Amino acid sequence: MRARMSCAVAVLVLAGCAAREVEFRRWPSETPAENNKADIAKMQGLQAAAAAAATLATPQASEQAGSGAEPPPPLVKPDDAPSLKTYDPWARLNRFTYRFNARFDEAIFLPVANGYRRFVPTPLRGGVHSFFANLTEVDSVINYTLQGRLHRTVRSFGRFVINTTLGIGGLFDIAARFNIAYEPTGFGTTLARWGMHPGPYLVMPLLGPSTFREGVGYGVDYGTDYGINLADLYRGDQSWGLGVANAVDQRANVDFRYYSTGSPFEYETIRFLYMRKQLIEDAGLHRSKPVPKPKPDEPAGK
Amino acid sequence: MKSLAVLTLIALCSPSFAEPPPIQLPPARGPATGLAGPAALRATVFGTPPQDIAPLPDTVPMLEMDLALPWRRPVPEIFWFDKRLRVWFSAQKKPAPLAIVISGTGSDANTTKLSVLRAILYGAGYHVLTMPSPTFPGFIVSTSSTGVAGDLLQDGQDLYAAMGEIIAHLPRKVQITDVDVLGYSLGGANAAIVKSIDATQHKLHIHRAVMINPPVSLFSSVGRLDKLYAVSLGNGDAGIERFYAQLYAQLANAYRASGRVELDEDFLLGAAAEVLKTDAQFSAAIALSFRIALSNVFLAGDMYSGAGVVTDPAHPPKVGDSLEEIAEVLRGKTFAEYFNSIFAPYYLKRLPNSTVESLIAQNRLDVIGDRLRTDPDYYCLTNSDDLILDRAELGWLKTTLGTRIAVYDHGGHLGNLGDRRQAADMLAMLDGSWQGSR
Numbered sequence: 001m002r003a004r005m006s007c008a009v010a011v012l013v014l015a016g017c018a019a020r021e022v023e024f025r026r027w028p029s030e031t032p033a034e035n036n037k038a039d040i041a042k043m044q045g046l047q048a049a050a051a052a053a054a055t056l057a058t059p060q061a062s063e064q065a066g067s068g069a070e071p072p073p074p075l076v077k078p079d080d081a082p083s084l085k086t087y088d089p090w091a092r093l094n095r096f097t098y099r100f101n102a103r104f105d106e107a108i109f110l111p112v113a114n115g116y117r118r119f120v121p122t123p124l125r126g127g128v129h130s131f132f133a134n135l136t137e138v139d140s141v142i143n144y145t146l147q148g149r150l151h152r153t154v155r156s157f158g159r160f161v162i163n164t165t166l167g168i169g170g171l172f173d174i175a176a177r178f179n180i181a182y183e184p185t186g187f188g189t190t191l192a193r194w195g196m197h198p199g200p201y202l203v204m205p206l207l208g209p210s211t212f213r214e215g216v217g218y219g220v221d222y223g224t225d226y227g228i229n230l231a232d233l234y235r236g237d238q239s240w241g242l243g244v245a246n247a248v249d250q251r252a253n254v255d256f257r258y259y260s261t262g263s264p265f266e267y268e269t270i271r272f273l274y275m276r277k278q279l280i281e282d283a284g285l286h287r288s289k290p291v292p293k294p295k296p297d298e299p300a301g302k
Numbered sequence: 303m304k305s306l307a308v309l310t311l312i313a314l315c316s317p318s319f320a321e322p323p324p325i326q327l328p329p330a331r332g333p334a335t336g337l338a339g340p341a342a343l344r345a346t347v348f349g350t351p352p353q354d355i356a357p358l359p360d361t362v363p364m365l366e367m368d369l370a371l372p373w374r375r376p377v378p379e380i381f382w383f384d385k386r387l388r389v390w391f392s393a394q395k396k397p398a399p400l401a402i403v404i405s406g407t408g409s410d411a412n413t414t415k416l417s418v419l420r421a422i423l424y425g426a427g428y429h430v431l432t433m434p435s436p437t438f439p440g441f442i443v444s445t446s447s448t449g450v451a452g453d454l455l456q457d458g459q460d461l462y463a464a465m466g467e468i469i470a471h472l473p474r475k476v477q478i479t480d481v482d483v484l485g486y487s488l489g490g491a492n493a494a495i496v497k498s499i500d501a502t503q504h505k506l507h508i509h510r511a512v513m514i515n516p517p518v519s520l521f522s523s524v525g526r527l528d529k530l531y532a533v534s535l536g537n538g539d540a541g542i543e544r545f546y547a548q549l550y551a552q553l554a555n556a557y558r559a560s561g562r563v564e565l566d567e568d569f570l571l572g573a574a575a576e577v578l579k580t581d582a583q584f585s586a587a588i589a590l591s592f593r594i595a596l597s598n599v600f601l602a603g604d605m606y607s608g609a610g611v612v613t614d615p616a617h618p619p620k621v622g623d624s625l626e627e628i629a630e631v632l633r634g635k636t637f638a639e640y641f642n643s644i645f646a647p648y649y650l651k652r653l654p655n656s657t658v659e660s661l662i663a664q665n666r667l668d669v670i671g672d673r674l675r676t677d678p679d680y681y682c683l684t685n686s687d688d689l690i691l692d693r694a695e696l697g698w699l700k701t702t703l704g705t706r707i708a709v710y711d712h713g714g715h716l717g718n719l720g721d722r723r724q725a726a727d728m729l730a731m732l733d734g735s736w737q738g739s740r
Contacts, residue, residue, distance in 0.1 A: 033357075078551045092622060095624075152563075183563045262440035262441075280550075280554045
């Protein structure tokens with residue numbers, strides 16, 4: 001009964017969302033002065049990083065670094081770039097899912113996330129975001145270990161311990177103040193590190209663009225969390241509330257709106273960008289090896 | 303910077319084959335980049351440095367308005383998400399003048415450039431309404447009375463009608479004391495045309511119009527962009543594939559060297575300066591960003607006019623169909639091809655006494671030349687190295703507007719939008735205190 005009621009409400013919301021002549025939607029206010037300040041800081045950071053990189057690139061600096069320095073990765077050449085086409089054998093289903101996601105996002109997900117941003121004070125939202133980010137450190141510790149990147153395992157473990165204790169259950173990202181940045185990973189990246197290809201492009205319901213490999217990774221990560229059931233957060237009735245809160249927090253922190261491009265080519269565009277992002281990240285995971293040369297005319301991801 | 307790198311990648315989605323055009327658009331005069339040199343190209347790509355931006359207010363309220371306009375034409379299935387016109391309104395709490403800002407080629411009503419203008423105007427005490435370009439697919443589908451974008455007068459009429467509807471539906475507590483209209487790039491020309499329409503129809507009582515980096519002749523500007531594309535990328539697939547492969551390799555190398563675990567916005571922001579270095583790369587990025595806008599305009603125009611250049615009018619693409627082949631064909635389509643195979647045939651039929659020459663002529667700002675010369679409420683801000691203008695066009699703007707134009711030495715096309723000096727001049731023009739260039 002409850003499921004039927006929920007379906008009926010969802011259908012009514014989805015069907016009625018574009019019925020009136022004018023629809024108003026109030027968004028959180030823009031904060032131009034603060035954004036500009038952040039852009040200036042980012043620009044200065046980039047300039048400082050570029051200056052530091054230029055200093056390191058001088059012959060004297062290279063000599064000082066000595067033979068212990070890690071050799072630079074073999075160069076990726078233009079011939080190594082994948083084709084402009086993308087491997088998408090499930091295109092029909094993917095397009096359907098993309099459309100569903102767009103409608104769901106516009107009617108339910110985005111309004112809820114906006115309300116959350118408008119009415120929940122920033123420090124509280126920051127606490128919620130840190131709390132969920134801290135929980136993902138469990139997956140990061142396991143997967144960095146499986147990937148053989150033990151220094152990163154130590155970092156994630158350290159972050160988890162610091163934030164769970166000093167950060168009061170993860171509500172504050174104290175580790176970031178010690179310059180231990182949040183760099184999550186999951187089983188999808190572990191599979192990539194083990195040499196698995198991304199596989200076909202996949203649009204996941206509600207979650208959006210992905211690949212077959214990332215989809216498997218997501219399932220395994222969820223299973224791992226469910227199995228470990230940290231602080232009994234993943235089983236029982238409270239897990240639903242936490243799941244929803246996590247989803248709203250994630251949506252509120254993603255600056256993307258379906259079809260804001262206004263373009264019917266949006267599906268193709270996102271697919272193109274997502275698959276190249278995956279392939280470049282894969283190249284980064286095997287930075288000491290040359291990138292495998294793609295076969296002529298083989299779509300990217302195959 | 304990030305947006306350009308991403309846009310460049312986006313553009314690569316959309317290869318080429320050319321059909322013999324039935325009508326010939328005259329070739330663009332002058333160099334491919336108009337008046338632009340290396341500094342102008344760089345400024346055009348990277349935009350105004352954040353430290354040069356004018357003082358901005360702490361907060362700007364944001365109200366999205368989605369309107370179903372009564373004159374909307376039947377919507378092609380694949381544009382199902384564009385049925386309503388989406389605009390953004392920022393209201394002052396007290397009576398205030400309204401500034402209506404029109405976006406540039408192919409852009410929506412909430413671009414980064416519009417955000418900057420919105421903040422400056424709101425900070426100066428204006429209610430601000432931001433509108434998409436008439437070449438934005440969301441506008442073409444929801445608002446255009448023809449579906450074939452790019453005609454200055456027709457697009458102006460559609461914009462004017464839409465503005466009337468929007469103002470009629472603004473929240474009741476909003477009190478407007480005056481109405482001014484602005485626009486950047488193509489939106490600048492649109493703004494001037496809208497004010498000239500209002501001068502005869504008197505529905506909105508638009509007081510002042512400010513054009514920021516406008517084109518003088520639409521088709522000579524787009525001809526120049528075609529030339530820029532051909533010079534930087536060549537014609538056909540080989541050039542675009544080469545550029546894509548080069549960009550991909552540079553991004554991958556920067557990413558591998560960075561040791562990061564995710565390719566995110568921050569990485570792209572830093573990598574853009576490493577990836578885009580030469581004039582040819584800047585030119586290619588600029589030309590590509592305009593081509594992205596063109597592919598949507600071309601597809602919508604093809605479907606609405608029934609021209610059948612990239613779609614079969616009897617069997618139009620449906621929701622769920624792959625648009626990859628159409629995107630591939632459109633990737634090679636030039637602005638000239640849009641004019642020759644969609645725009646000119648449509649308007650020649652619609653306007654019985656028109657000719658190709660008259661269509662080109664009526665898409666120049668000099669269709670309202672007399673008004674621009676005599677009405678003291680038209681203003682312009684532009685740069686002496688703007689790539690969409692040639693020397694004669696810049697000269698025409700200066701002669702026509704006299705003291706009502708500010709021409710900066712550098713900035714390329716919109717590369718100084720919102721900087722302190724430009725913002726101060728813009729506000730002086732809007733409030734009538736502009737005394738001419740200092």
